Amino acid sequence: MSEASSRHKPNDQPALLDTELDHLPLELRWREWMGRVEAVIFAANEPVTRSVLARVVGRNCNLELIIDDIRAELTGRPYELVAVAGGWQHRTKNAFGDVIHAAFGQQGGQGEKELSQSEALVLMCIAYFQPITRGELSSFFGKEVSRDLIGVLRG
Structure with a gap:
């Protein structure tokens, strides 16, 4: 197996992605995880499942709390983060x-x-x-x- 193919297996996180972010203070680590989760959901054309989101955050990250914090930040915005079809998706508010x-x-x-x-x-x-x-x-x-x-x- 070549070096490039061993680093990028299908359905696996890139070897170079630091998900734990131990070098960051807890608050900055949390903000980075929030940004990653929101970016993945925003870029997806279908609901994003927990298992997909778990690839971009640390092992001790509570995804439900991350989702709650993103939802809170979207208050007053014309779109929201909703649970749909076993995952999460951005939707324009009714x-x-x-x-x-x-x-x-x-x-x-x-x-x-x-x-x-x-x-x-x-x-x-x-x-x-x-x-x-x-x-x-x-x-x-x-x-x-x-x-x-x-x-x-x-x-």
Whole structure:
């Protein structure tokens, strides 16, 4: 096995990632873990499970407390961190539904918008395969199904 392949095994953390961060004071270590967890969740196109998050934090890190602290920091923001499908995911708060609809061309109060063919296909797959994640939908269609499209369909 080559040196490069032994360092980057599938589903394994990179050998160079320091998860324990023992050199940092406890408060800075906690902030770094929070940043790592939020970054992984933000970058993912499907809910992120506990086992995935455990790869980027120390053995003694309490992920539930990290999630609680991230949620507290998001208070007042237009998005939140929610538990869904056995993991966590960032979602726009329902209170901003009208804003999202306005941004994507839907005009409120003038009746229902007709779905495009691709929107209708995604909606049919959701109805048929539920529960299904956005990542699974993306795999099914062979291209990314955006969060915005899901937001429009939820409205």
